[in-house]
Amino acid sequence: MDIERRLFYDTTLLSVERPGRYLGREWNVIIKPEQDIRYTVALAFPDVYEVGMSHLGLRILYGLLNALPGVQAERVFVPWPDMGKKMKEMGIPLFSLERKKPVASFDLLGISLQHELSYTSVLYLLDLARIPLRQSERDERFPLVLGGGPCAVNPEPLAPFFDAFFIGEAEEVLGDIVMALVEMKGQRKDVLLEELSRFPGVYVPSFPPRQPVRRQVVKDLEHAFFPSKTVVPYVEIIHDRVAVEIARGCTRGCRFCQAGMIYRPKRERTPERVIELALELLRSSGYGEVSLLSLSSNDYSRIEELVEELSRLLEPYRVSVSLPSLRMDTFSVRLAQSLRRVRKSTLTFAPEAGTERLRNIINKGLQDEEILRAAESAFSASWQEIKLYFMIGLPFEEEEDIRGIGRLVGEILRVGKSLKKNAGVHLSIAAFVPKPHTPFQWVPQDRKEALEEKIRLLRDFFRPLRSQVRYHWSSFEMSQIEALLARGDRRLANVLLRVYRKGGVLEGWQEHFLMQRWDESLEEEGLDLSWYLYRSRSFGEVFPWEHISCGVSKAFLWEEYQRARQGLLSPPCALKNCTRCGVCGSGEVSLSDTACQTRSIPSSGPS
Amino acid sequence: MWERVFRRAAIPVLYSQGFNPRPLFSFPFATPLGVESKAECFEVFCGEPLPPWELQERLNREVPEELAVMRVQALASFDPPVQRILRGIVYTFFFPAFWSPPEKWTLPEDITVCSLEGSSPVVSFLFKGEKVLWNPLKLVAFLETNSGCPFPRRIVREKLLLWERNGG
Numbered sequence: 001m002d003i004e005r006r007l008f009y010d011t012t013l014l015s016v017e018r019p020g021r022y023l024g025r026e027w028n029v030i031i032k033p034e035q036d037i038r039y040t041v042a043l044a045f046p047d048v049y050e051v052g053m054s055h056l057g058l059r060i061l062y063g064l065l066n067a068l069p070g071v072q073a074e075r076v077f078v079p080w081p082d083m084g085k086k087m088k089e090m091g092i093p094l095f096s097l098e099r100k101k102p103v104a105s106f107d108l109l110g111i112s113l114q115h116e117l118s119y120t121s122v123l124y125l126l127d128l129a130r131i132p133l134r135q136s137e138r139d140e141r142f143p144l145v146l147g148g149g150p151c152a153v154n155p156e157p158l159a160p161f162f163d164a165f166f167i168g169e170a171e172e173v174l175g176d177i178v179m180a181l182v183e184m185k186g187q188r189k190d191v192l193l194e195e196l197s198r199f200p201g202v203y204v205p206s207f208p209p210r211q212p213v214r215r216q217v218v219k220d221l222e223h224a225f226f227p228s229k230t231v232v233p234y235v236e237i238i239h240d241r242v243a244v245e246i247a248r249g250c251t252r253g254c255r256f257c258q259a260g261m262i263y264r265p266k267r268e269r270t271p272e273r274v275i276e277l278a279l280e281l282l283r284s285s286g287y288g289e290v291s292l293l294s295l296s297s298n299d300y301s302r303i304e305e306l307v308e309e310l311s312r313l314l315e316p317y318r319v320s321v322s323l324p325s326l327r328m329d330t331f332s333v334r335l336a337q338s339l340r341r342v343r344k345s346t347l348t349f350a351p352e353a354g355t356e357r358l359r360n361i362i363n364k365g366l367q368d369e370e371i372l373r374a375a376e377s378a379f380s381a382s383w384q385e386i387k388l389y390f391m392i393g394l395p396f397e398e399e400e401d402i403r404g405i406g407r408l409v410g411e412i413l414r415v416g417k418s419l420k421k422n423a424g425v426h427l428s429i430a431a432f433v434p435k436p437h438t439p440f441q442w443v444p445q446d447r448k449e450a451l452e453e454k455i456r457l458l459r460d461f462f463r464p465l466r467s468q469v470r471y472h473w474s475s476f477e478m479s480q481i482e483a484l485l486a487r488g489d490r491r492l493a494n495v496l497l498r499v500y501r502k503g504g505v506l507e508g509w510q511e512h513f514l515m516q517r518w519d520e521s522l523e524e525e526g527l528d529l530s531w532y533l534y535r536s537r538s539f540g541e542v543f544p545w546e547h548i549s550c551g552v553s554k555a556f557l558w559e560e561y562q563r564a565r566q567g568l569l570s571p572p573c574a575l576k577n578c579t580r581c582g583v584c585g586s587g588e589v590s591l592s593d594t595a596c597q598t599r600s601i602p603s604s605g606p607s
Numbered sequence: 608m609w610e611r612v613f614r615r616a617a618i619p620v621l622y623s624q625g626f627n628p629r630p631l632f633s634f635p636f637a638t639p640l641g642v643e644s645k646a647e648c649f650e651v652f653c654g655e656p657l658p659p660w661e662l663q664e665r666l667n668r669e670v671p672e673e674l675a676v677m678r679v680q681a682l683a684s685f686d687p688p689v690q691r692i693l694r695g696i697v698y699t700f701f702f703p704a705f706w707s708p709p710e711k712w713t714l715p716e717d718i719t720v721c722s723l724e725g726s727s728p729v730v731s732f733l734f735k736g737e738k739v740l741w742n743p744l745k746l747v748a749f750l751e752t753n754s755g756c757p758f759p760r761r762i763v764r765e766k767l768l769l770w771e772r773n774g775g
Binding site: 011014025026027232234282283284287288317318342343 | 611
């Protein structure tokens with residue numbers, strides 16, 4: 001059966017929304033000659049094209065695997081339900097974009113796990129591909145199903161569906177693993193799995209590990225693989241620009257932040273290498289914007305130098321530079337001015353909480369004064385609106401902290417008004433979700449009713465400011481399910497199956513999410529949502545994710561939780577001021593040299 | 608897409624002024640949504656004078672294999688607007704297989720049937736004069752009411768007929 005013919009020469013693609021998602025054939029796509037292909041890998045992202053293509057990790061893996069001799073890696077995304085229905089009607093199985101091959105015909109199927117609410121879409125992917133959902137029902141005629149990504153640090157809810165998980169960063173190890181699989185092609189599945197389980201960072205649920213599987217970390221980011229070409233989509237995607245990763249990991253240690261814990265230690269690329277990569281990617285793609293990615297842009301040790309140099313080089317070509325994840329305490333007028341040379345992108349800051357007390361508890365450690373100074377820099381560099389992220393439902397939160405958000409926004413507007421007549425603030429409010437491998441993994445989530453009460457309080461605050469404050473908040477029911485799966489155990493696999501059978505797909509999209517499906521499925525499995533969400537855990541409790549180690553010790557996390565309870569700040573990690581989280585171990589991985597120069601919360605401005 | 612092709616080909620394009628500068632591309636006779644197209648035309652302001660053949664060659668190195676720049680024509684500021692060089696557009700309608708088209712068509716003025724192939728349900732129409740810029744979907748509606756034609760399965764823009772200019 002020729003999928004390509006049926007898509008293009010029949011009118012299938014004309015009758016679905018945004019057909020460009022299913023087209024493939026984009027600029028810079030990699031298709032090797034048939035005779036050179038020995039092993040095929042489908043890289044699947046359990047969300048639609050626009051979301052999956054915006055993910056840098058997928059682009060890195062695509063380049064990394066296609067650079068291996070004999071290996072052909074191709075992309076697979078979830079079709080929007082209209083296309084999914086059409087494919088089922090017409091008998092078209094899930095296919096890869098590059099060569100339009102059925103996913104079931106690949107040797108390896110890698111699935112990226114970025115977000116808990118995409119778990120049911122994983123089942124949808126397998127089902128559309130006509131691959132049996134449970135790994136126990138699959139033999140060597142089906143592709144080996146490998147999971148990876150940040151959610152793999154607690155793989156248990158998905159364990160029965162995967163053959164194996166790769167925990168951690170792929171650049172230094174995954175190539176070896178795939179090359180070993182190429183050599184073993186055609187072997188029995190149990191042989192493959194046993195062999196796989198011997199690799200570092202690989203967790204095979206059917207071979208329980210004797211000691212925790214250690215998350216793999218790239219030791220040398222400077223020389224780690226980074227693609228120099230990037231696929232350029234025809235349809236507009238969410239992050240439609242060139243992305244260059246300038247640093248991995250974060251030194252701050254915010255206690256709610258999973259990324260800040262699991263991506264330790266912080267490593268940097270030099271500005272020279274970043275500029276080289278940016279220029280090459282821009283030249284080969286034709287994009288007009290480059291985004292410098294990291295968990296905290298202005299913690300990059302030479303950020304001002306980098307942004308200034310890059311903006312200067314790119315200005316004649318009308319290419320702009322943008323920075324996500326800006327911290328307010330080190331944001332300066334100088335940085336603001338380099339950022340707006342070509343065109344201004346949105347400026348986003350994350351104070352997270354409304355009062356200094358609560359910001360100390362979560363170890364964000366921003367002072368009101370620093371927040372106001374950052375806002376002043378932004379408005380004086382002629383931004384009209386800034387975007388702010390806040391969380392509600394944080395541990396030890398009181399009513400005063402919610403009022404604090406209102407007060408702080410009021411103050412920011414007052415500063416803004418004095419500089420710009422139409423100054424405005426755009427707020428994004430999310431409910432706190434406790435995540436595994438963080439100091440708050442022991443904490444109960446706030447009840448939905450309590451969160452709703454807090455939102456009511458905020459709305460009262462913002463009503464008189466309606467023309468200057470735009471705000472929206474995430475669905476609390478979606479946060480509940482995110483929290484359920486984040487700290488979930490293997491019993492939830494059956495819940496996932498039931499939710500999927502009831503029609504739950506693409507649940508990260510509010511329009512597709514339905515709480516009723518989850519309530520019913522949990523009840524049918526005899527499980528209690530509140531046991532997972534609202535229970536305070538003790539130090540002695542053994543978590544379902546303890547066979548996965550991110551290097552950060554449980555004792556360190558508990559210590560941080562106790563410091564939160566006392567409202568104590570912990571310093572950012574630095575070589576001189578080590579907080580002994582344990583990730584650097586006996587020195588095989590450590591903070592990069594460039595990170596040594598990291599400023600530790602300057603009281604006067606940056607030098 | 609063209610903005611990126613021009614950037615890859617390192618051909619500078621002029622930008623609009625103002626708060627959010629946009630490249631100066633214009634598509635004077637864009638194909639309506641839902642209609643396939645084999646011929647498109649656009650106008651762009653380049654930042655440096657390049658011979659048309661060089662422009663064509665450099666662009667063709669940077670476009671996907673399904674696309675090609677067929678012709679590049681330099682325009683001077685005293686030339687008539689691009690709309691005026693369009694002589695006609697040919698659209699092909701793919702009617703459902705069960706339906707056989709009539710012997711004689713009742714058509715609005717300035718639209719003629721070209722290359723009618725027996726009783727095939729595939730029919731090409733030439734739009735010219737005043738009707739050049741007509742949306743082909745308007746013709747579909749006209750045919751539905753006047754000749755009882757079914758809705759075509761596909762509509763394809765086949766070609767653009769342009770007036771030749773003297774002196775290149």
